[in-house]
């Protein structure tokens with residue numbers, strides 16, 4: 149007789165493993181199908197402070213603290229490093245969660261997936277989902293997958309969760325994957341470096357985002373201190389610009405992506421200084437064509453979460469938090485639906501997720517739109533006195549920390565202050581006043 153799981157989850161990344169753990173601990177029979185053998189490398193290494201309490205709730209916080217580097221803030225810098233703003237989460241977050249993490253994804257994702265197993269989920273690695281049949285009425289969802297020997301297996305469940313990341317399994321199968329209109333397609337090139345000379349902000353654990361000037365590239369470079377001897381450095385540029393560079397560099401010996409990556413890093417003084425004398429740990433990896441969403445994110449017996457449901461430009465390091473928080477909200481909804489048949493919790497989950505993505509999308513647009521104040525200049529606003537506007541800045545701190553899901557409406561307005569500094573005062577009443585100093589690195593934690 150065929151086994152019928154309560155839920156099958158496609159993909160064992162942060163969204164899939166969070167979903168599996170949450171459902172398994174609520175007593176559901178869960179099967180995770182993951183096409184890779186973990187540990188596997190993955191881009192996306194800097195966590196927002198709002199992940200902290202989720203990691204605590206999942207029971208992995210002690211291991212996180214033991215294994216990963218800490219992140220007290222964010223620095224936005226110009227090319228030369230002559231203009232920079234430093235955002236310290238400690239100014240607004242008063243409990244231990246202000247101190248976030250940078251992670252090697254191979255280790256982080258494995259920790260979360262093992263945690264799902266510990267909570268009772270069944271996990272099959274090297275098992276790639278190739279087809280899903282949701283249609284059969286009065287019957288469970290049928291999932292067809294191939295194992296590493298190429299053999300085909302069928303699995304059945306009452307409900308399907310698609311957490312296949314950029315693989316976007318269900319969006320592709322349903323032909324409903326669309327680009328975000330407001331965001332241009334981009335390419336990211338990245339790898340890890342050893343023997344880098346860390347600037348004080350990087351040494352203090354900040355992620356550093358360097359603005360590449362000009363509309364043609366409309367890009368940025370990230371530097372993430374993963375450990376004493378491992379710095380992740382990535383370049384994100386417009387797809388049109390990278391296509392031009394591909395054609396220009398077509399006839400040279402080294403692959404064009406590595407040449408483009410290295411030449412952009414070398415042309416950027418603030419990065420060049422850090423990488424003088426450093427060597428790459430591994431070849432350059434490309435991630436392209438990000439920023440899309442699945443038009444249909446749920447149905448009576450399926451739900452799409454994490455990057456499989458939508459992906460926004462990663463400039464604000466929002467992806468993992470959106471994926472994990474979204475996974476918790478949606479699986480609470482699935483739990484309610486499987487137990488009582490009610491769909492209110494699931495509906496509310498997707499309303500809040502839509503609000504969170506809208507806020508992050510708007511934040512991303514402030515970075516690229518030349519009409520907004522540049523983030524590296526944020527503490528040099530043409531207004532009389534920074535402290536006068538500290539309440540609006542405290543809101544922006546919270547948005548940078550990940551407060552996307554509960555207050556998105558008012559934050560949507562607060563982000564507008566980056567277009568018009570005179571509006572800062574309007575936000576004074578929204579939260580209590582706090583001391584903010586964005587001119588120093590957040591080293592004293």
Ligand SMILES: Cc1cc2nc3c(=O)[nH]c(=O)nc-3n(C[C@H](O)[C@H](O)[C@H](O)COP(=O)(O)OP(=O)(O)OC[C@H]3O[C@@H](n4cnc5c(N)ncnc54)[C@H](O)[C@@H]3O)c2cc1C
Pocket residue numbers: 158159160161162163164181182183184190191192193194195196275276277278311312313314315316317336382435438453454455456462464465466467468469471
């Ligand atoms: C350039 C770049 C930089 C980024 N930087 C950051 C950052 O600093 N901070 C941050 O928070 N986020 C960042 N992100 C985003 C972050 O990587 C993602 O949001 C996060 O990984 C989403 O988790 P997920 O579980 O939805 O997807 P994933 O982590 O991609 O997991 C999906 C899993 O599904 C599996 N899978 C796919 N198809 C199938 C199939 N058919 N069958 C079985 N398994 C399947 C995959 O093997 C994978 O393990 C970045 C992203 C990019 C592209």
